[in-house]
Amino acid sequence: MASLDSIRQSIHESDADVGGDDAEIIPADADVEDVCDEEVDTVRSLIEPFPDDKEGVIPALQEVQGEYGYLPRFSMQLIADKAGTSMAHVYGTASFYSQFYLEPRGEHTIKVCTGTACHVKGADEISEEFCDELDVELEEVTDDGQFTVSHVRCIGACSLAPAVMVGDNVHGNVTEEKVPDVIEEYRGDDA
Amino acid sequence: MSTLLQSDSLEEITSIEDLEALKRDGLDSLYPGKTKVLVGMSSCGRAAGADDVYDVLSDELDGAENAIVGQTGCLGFCDREPLVEVVEPNGQSIIYEEVTEDTAERLADAITRGDLPEGGVLAGRLHHEARSHDYDVPLFDEVPFYAPQERVVLGNSGLIDPEDLGEYVARDGFFALEEVLSSYTPEEVIDEVKDSNLRGRGGGGFPTGQKWEFLAGNEADEKYLICNADEGDPGAYMDRTLLESDPYSVIEGMIIAGYATGATHGYMYVRAEYPLAIDHLQNAIETLRSVGLLGDDILGSGYGFDLEIKKGAGAFVCGEETALMASIESERGMPRPRPPFPPQSGLWGKPTNINNVETWANVPQIVLEGADWFADIGTDQSGGTKVFSVTGDVRNTGLVEVPLGTELETVVFDIGGGTTGGDFKAVQTGGPSGGVIPEEYGDTPIDYDTLSELGSMMGSGGMIVIDESTCMVDQSRFFLDFCVDESCGKCPPCRYGTKKTLQILERITNGEGEAEDIEELRSLGDTMGEASLCGLGQTAPNPVMSTLDYFEQEYWAHIEDEECPAGDCELGGGAHANTYKILHDECVGCHQCAKACPVDAISGEQGEVHEIDPEACIGCGQCVEACPLDIIEVRGGEA
Numbered sequence: 001m002a003s004l005d006s007i008r009q010s011i012h013e014s015d016a017d018v019g020g021d022d023a024e025i026i027p028a029d030a031d032v033e034d035v036c037d038e039e040v041d042t043v044r045s046l047i048e049p050f051p052d053d054k055e056g057v058i059p060a061l062q063e064v065q066g067e068y069g070y071l072p073r074f075s076m077q078l079i080a081d082k083a084g085t086s087m088a089h090v091y092g093t094a095s096f097y098s099q100f101y102l103e104p105r106g107e108h109t110i111k112v113c114t115g116t117a118c119h120v121k122g123a124d125e126i127s128e129e130f131c132d133e134l135d136v137e138l139e140e141v142t143d144d145g146q147f148t149v150s151h152v153r154c155i156g157a158c159s160l161a162p163a164v165m166v167g168d169n170v171h172g173n174v175t176e177e178k179v180p181d182v183i184e185e186y187r188g189d190d191a
Numbered sequence: 192m193s194t195l196l197q198s199d200s201l202e203e204i205t206s207i208e209d210l211e212a213l214k215r216d217g218l219d220s221l222y223p224g225k226t227k228v229l230v231g232m233s234s235c236g237r238a239a240g241a242d243d244v245y246d247v248l249s250d251e252l253d254g255a256e257n258a259i260v261g262q263t264g265c266l267g268f269c270d271r272e273p274l275v276e277v278v279e280p281n282g283q284s285i286i287y288e289e290v291t292e293d294t295a296e297r298l299a300d301a302i303t304r305g306d307l308p309e310g311g312v313l314a315g316r317l318h319h320e321a322r323s324h325d326y327d328v329p330l331f332d333e334v335p336f337y338a339p340q341e342r343v344v345l346g347n348s349g350l351i352d353p354e355d356l357g358e359y360v361a362r363d364g365f366f367a368l369e370e371v372l373s374s375y376t377p378e379e380v381i382d383e384v385k386d387s388n389l390r391g392r393g394g395g396g397f398p399t400g401q402k403w404e405f406l407a408g409n410e411a412d413e414k415y416l417i418c419n420a421d422e423g424d425p426g427a428y429m430d431r432t433l434l435e436s437d438p439y440s441v442i443e444g445m446i447i448a449g450y451a452t453g454a455t456h457g458y459m460y461v462r463a464e465y466p467l468a469i470d471h472l473q474n475a476i477e478t479l480r481s482v483g484l485l486g487d488d489i490l491g492s493g494y495g496f497d498l499e500i501k502k503g504a505g506a507f508v509c510g511e512e513t514a515l516m517a518s519i520e521s522e523r524g525m526p527r528p529r530p531p532f533p534p535q536s537g538l539w540g541k542p543t544n545i546n547n548v549e550t551w552a553n554v555p556q557i558v559l560e561g562a563d564w565f566a567d568i569g570t571d572q573s574g575g576t577k578v579f580s581v582t583g584d585v586r587n588t589g590l591v592e593v594p595l596g597t598e599l600e601t602v603v604f605d606i607g608g609g610t611t612g613g614d615f616k617a618v619q620t621g622g623p624s625g626g627v628i629p630e631e632y633g634d635t636p637i638d639y640d641t642l643s644e645l646g647s648m649m650g651s652g653g654m655i656v657i658d659e660s661t662c663m664v665d666q667s668r669f670f671l672d673f674c675v676d677e678s679c680g681k682c683p684p685c686r687y688g689t690k691k692t693l694q695i696l697e698r699i700t701n702g703e704g705e706a707e708d709i710e711e712l713r714s715l716g717d718t719m720g721e722a723s724l725c726g727l728g729q730t731a732p733n734p735v736m737s738t739l740d741y742f743e744q745e746y747w748a749h750i751e752d753e754e755c756p757a758g759d760c761e762l763g764g765g766a767h768a769n770t771y772k773i774l775h776d777e778c779v780g781c782h783q784c785a786k787a788c789p790v791d792a793i794s795g796e797q798g799e800v801h802e803i804d805p806e807a808c809i810g811c812g813q814c815v816e817a818c819p820l821d822i823i824e825v826r827g828g829e830a
Contacts, residue, residue: 057521058504062463083521096523096679097504099463115425116622116655117582119669153507153673155464156428158580158653159269159588160238168466170238 028103032074042067043075047082057083061094069109070101098153106141106148108186110166115154117161126162127151129179146187201356204482205491207369210360217361221351222319224280226258226302231274231349233265233435234428234467239272244295248275251299258302264436266349267590268336271313274349277302282321285328288313335608336587339601341568343576344552345592348436353471356478359439365484367558371447372492380451381407384554386562388574393419393510393547394621394650395726396573396639402544405534406452409542414454416445417538417545419515420461420468423507424622425673426653429578430548432590434461434468437552438475442498444551446489447558449496452544457498460515463505472500507623507677511725512545514679525679526725547651549578569595570638577637578652583619584610585656593637600633603656613659617741621650623670623677624730626737627663646737648730662759663742664749668696670734678727685728688719692735700760704750712739771808771815774822775800787817 026035046063050056057079064075071094080090094100112118112127127138130149134142141148157163160172164182171182204210221227230236230245248260266274271288275298278284285307287298294311301308307326314337315328324330331337342348351358359365371380385400406414418441422430434441445457461469476498479485487495501519508514509524516538518524537543553575557565566574578592579602586608593602599618603609617627626647628635635641639649657666671693680686692715695708716732716739723729739746748756755763758772773784773793778800785793785801792808795801803814803823815823 054521055519058518059502059521062502062504093521093523096525097506099503099505116619116653116669117426119425120583120655120661152464153423153505153677154425154427156422156431157234157238158426158428158582159235159272161582163238165464170234172235172238 026068026072026074028070028072030072030074032077035072035074040074040078043078044082047079050082052082052084054083054085054089057085057090057093058097061090061100065100069105069107070103104141107146108166108189109148109150110164110182111150111152111155113153113155113157113161113163113165114151115156115158115161117158118154118163121161123162125176126164126174126179129176130164130183133179133183147183201478201482204365204484207366207373207490210365210369210490213357213360214363217355217357217359218319220355221358221361222278222280222282223259225256226280227278228252228258228260228298228302229263229276229278229349230260231264231266231272231276232262233348233432234465235265235269235432236272236274237467239289240291241273243292244273244275244290247292247295248299251296252302255303257305261352263350264348264353265345265432265590267340267342267345267592268313268587269589270587271589274313276316276349277307278316278318279307282318283324283326284316284318285309285326286313286316286331287311336589336591336606339597339605340592341576341594342592343556343565343568344433344440344549344578345436345590346556347440348432348590351437353436353438354474356439356475356482359437363559364439364555365443367555368443368446368484369490371450371558372490372494377407377451377453380447380558383562384451384557387557387565388562388569388572389550389553389557389565390573390639391547392549392553392577392651394624394648396649399546399550402534402546403448403452405532406454406542406544409534411542413456413541414452415538415541415543416449416452416454416457417512417515417519417543418445418457418459418548418551419510419512419545420459420465420548421503421510421515422462422465422548422651423510423677424624424651424653426580426582426619426622426655427651428580429590429652431462431465431468433548433552433578434465435471438468438471439479440552440555441548442472442475442479442485442551444554445498446485446496447554448544448546448551450492450494454542454544455496457496458519458538459498459500460503460509460519461500463502469500469502476500506679507673508679508725508727511727514725515545516543523679525681526727528724549652570636572640573638577649579654580652581607581654581656583655584612584658584661586611591654595638596636598634598636599628602637602654603633607656610656610658615656616659616661617657617663619647619655619657619666619734620653621648621730621733622653623673624648624726624733625650625653626733627657627666627741628737629741646733646740648733660757660759662700662755662757662763663738663745664696664755665700665757665760667734667738668693668700668760671696671731674727674731678731682722682724682728684719684722685724685731688715688723688728689731691715692719692732696735699746699749700755700762702749702753702762704746706750708750709739709743709746771803771805772824773801773803773814773818774824777820777822779820781819783817783819784814784823787813 047060050059060079076090080087114123157170164171232241252258273290275290276286312328314331314334315324316331389399390396506524509518511526514524514526533543573595576592582588617629674689678685716736719732780798782797792804
C-alpha cells in the first residue's frame with residue numbers, strides 16, 4: 001500500500017491531468033478545514049445511518065466511496081469522529097481492503113478480472129488492450145476523468161472468462177476486438 | 192423488480208395455516224394456468240444478455256392472454272446462457288439455450304400462436320403434476336450435463352423467482368422451520384443434523400452438527416450466527432449463485448440453527464462484488480421481517496431471530512473465520528490465533544458459529560426429508576451433495592451438483608463433456624488453498640478426505656479442468672501471486688514464505704531456475720504449512736507442493752532444459768493461447784512466414800533460420816498457413 005505522501009503526490013499529478021474538471025474533484029489530502037461546509041454536510045448525512053461506534057466504520061467508508069468514488073482524507077476524519085476512534089484506525093482499516101481507494105478514480109472503473117479462469121483465457125491481454133485504447137496505465141484516471149482500468153480478483157463469472165466488470169455490470173467473453181465497444185457503452189454516462 | 196411491492200401485500204404468517212395459504216398463492220404464481228416464460232437472470236445469465244432477452248419477451252408478450260413472463264435464477268449450465276424455459280399450462284416445458292434478442296422475438300411469436308419450436312433446445316422438463324412430454328426433445332435428466340447430477344441445494348435455482356417468498360413457500364419453504372419450531376427440541380435439531388453427516392461446505396469439512404453443539408453448550412446473554420458468503424477462491428461462484436437464485440433457503444437454514452443453538456442474531460457477510468446477491472438477500476430479509484418470519488416470536492413459538500447484511504470490502508483472508516469476524520467489527524481483517532474458538536469467544540467476544548452459504552442451504556432439506564435420506568446420498572463420511580463450479584479447459588462450464596462420492600471423471604467427462612483442446616491433464620480443486628489431482632487419479636470418489644489424501648482439498652467447490660496446454664509451474668505461480676497479494680502480513684511464515692516461493696516460481700518460469708530450487712520450494716512449503724497462523728498461510732503452499740508431487744518433471748524441464756513442456760508460461764512463449772514456434776532444425780529460410788506476418792514479428796534473412804518474437808506475435812496464425820514446409824508449431828491454447 002502506498003504511503004500517504006506518495007498518494008498526495010499522485011493526486012497532485014492526476015489533478016494536473018484532469019485539467020478543466022479538477023474543480024469537481026476534491027483532492028485526496030484535503031482536511032476537514034480545507035473543504036466547504038456543503039461537502040462536510042454531504043459526508044455527515046451519508047454516514048448518519050451507521051452506528052456511532054467502530055462497527056460503523058466499514059459501512060460508512062463504503063457509503064462515502066459510493067458517492068465520491070474514493071475516500072478523501074476529510075471523509076475519513078469525519079468517520080473517525082463519529083465512530084469515536086482515531087484517524088489512524090480508520091485509515092488502517094481503509095488501506096487494508098482492496099475495495100477502498102485513497103485517490104480519485106475515473107467515473108467508471110473497468111475492473112478486469114484476473115481470477116484463475118480469466119487468467120487462463122487471456123485476462124492480461126484484455127487489460128493491456130483497455131489501457132492502450134484509453135491511453136492510460138493501470139489505476140490511472142483518463143484525461144477526461146471518465147475511466148480507470150483496474151485489476152480485480154475473481155468476480156465469480158468464471159464460465160464467461162475472460163470477464164470484465166464495469167459498475168454492477170459484468171461483460172463476459174471479452175475479446176480484444178470487443179474492448180472499444182465496452183468503453184463506448186459507458187463513455188459519457190454518469191457513473 | 193416486479194416483486195418489489197410484494198412485501199406490502201403479504202399477510203403476516205403466524206401459523207402453519209398461514210403458511211399453507213401462502214403456499215397455495217405461490218403455486219398459483221409458479222403455475223399460473225397459462226404458459227409461463229422463465230428467463231434465467233442470475234449474474235451469468237445477465238452477463239450473457241438475459242436482460243435484453245427478458246425485455247424483448249416482456250414487450251412482445253405484454254398483454255398476451257395465454258402467457259406470462261417471469262424471472263428465475265441459475266439453471267447451472269452457464270455455458271449456454273441466456274437460458275429461457277417455457278412452461279406450458281400442463282406442466283411440460285422446454286428450456287431454450289443461447290437465446291438472443293432475435294430468437295426471443297421468434298419464441299414470443301410461437302408462444303402467442305401456441306406452439307413451441309424444437310430448435311435451439313437444451314432440454315425438456317416435467318413440472319408439477321406433468322408425467323409425459325409431447326415434444327420430441329431430450330428430457331432434463333437425459334441430457335449428459337444434468338444426468339449424473341442430483342439437485343438438492345440447487346433444487347429451487349432456475350425454478351422459482353428468487354424475490355418471491357410465495358414461490359419459495361410453494362416449494363415447501365419454511366415448512367422445515369415450522370416443523371422444527373412446533374415439534375423439535377433444540378437438542379433434537381442438532382441430533383438430526385449430526386445424523387445427516389452434513390459437513391461444512393466452505394472447504395474445511397468440519398461436521399456441522401458438532402459445531403452447532405459447541406455453540407449450544409455455551410451460555411451467554413447473546414450468541415451470533417454468521418453466514419460466510421465471502422467467496423474469494425478464484426474459480427468458485429456457487430455461493431453467489433445460491434444467494435442470487437434461492438436466498439430464502441439460506442436464511443431458513445440459519446433460523447433453524449438459531450433455534451437449535453440459542454442464537455438470536457445473525458450476520459450475512461457477503462462480498463461487495465456480488466451486488467445482485469446482496470439485492471436479493473436484502474429483499475428477502477425485508478420481506479421476512481414484514482411477514483414475521485424474522486423478528487420476535489416467529490410462528491408463535493416464542494423464539495425470535497433477526498439478521499443483517501455486512502458487505503465485505505475485498506480481502507480474501509476474510510474467508511478465514513477469525514478474520515471475518517474482525518471485518519464485521521470494522522477492523523482490519525486479520526486472523527487471530529485459536530483457541531479461543533468462535534463458539535467460546537467470537538464476534539464481540541460472544542459465542543459465535545460460522546457456516547458457509549451452501550451449508551446453511553442444506554439444512555431445511557435435512558429437516559424436510561430426514562437425516563437418513565441425506566446421509567444416504569453421500570458417502571459414509573459425508574452426507575449429501577456438493578456444488579462445484581466447473582470451469583477451465585472444459586467443454587461444458589457451469590454449476591454442477593453431484594452426490595459426494597461421485598468420481599472426478601464423471602464430472603470432467605460426463606458432465607463437463609471433456610476438455611476443449613488438448614488431453615485431460617489434471618483437475619485443480621480448492622483454489623489457492625488446494626492442489627491438482629492428475630489424470631491417473633480420475634476415478635477418485637470426490638470427498639473431503641479423499642481429496643486431502645491426494646494433497647488437494649475440497650475447498651468451497653471450485654473445480655478447474657486443466658488440459659495439457661497448461662504449465663503446472665505457471666499455474667502454481669499464479670496462485671502464489673494471489674496469496675502474496677492476499678496475505679494479511681501478520682505472521683512471518685506466510686508473509687515471507689509466499690513472497691519467497693513466488694520469487695522462485697517466477698525465476699523458474701523465466702528460465703532462470705536452479706537445481707536447488709526444488710528442494711527450497713519443498714522446505715518453504717513445509718515451514719509455511721507448519722508455522723503459519725491461519726488457513727491462508729498453512730495452505731498457500733498446496734498448489735506448489737501438489738504440482739511438485741505429480742508434475743516434478745515439468746519443473747525440471749524448466750530448470751534443466753529451459754523448456755516449458757506445455758508451451759505455456761514465459762518460457763513457452765508468454766501467453767497461454769496460440770503460441771507459435773518455428774522448428775529451427777527444419778527451417779530453410781524461405782522467408783514466406785515473415786512476409787505473411789502482419790505485425791513483423793518474425794525475424795531472419797532469406798536463407799537463414801527464422802524466429803518468431805513471442806512478445807510481438809498476435810497469434811493470428813497466418814505464418815502457419817504461409818509456411819510451405821508445415822514446420823510452424825502451435826503450442827498451447829486452441830489452434
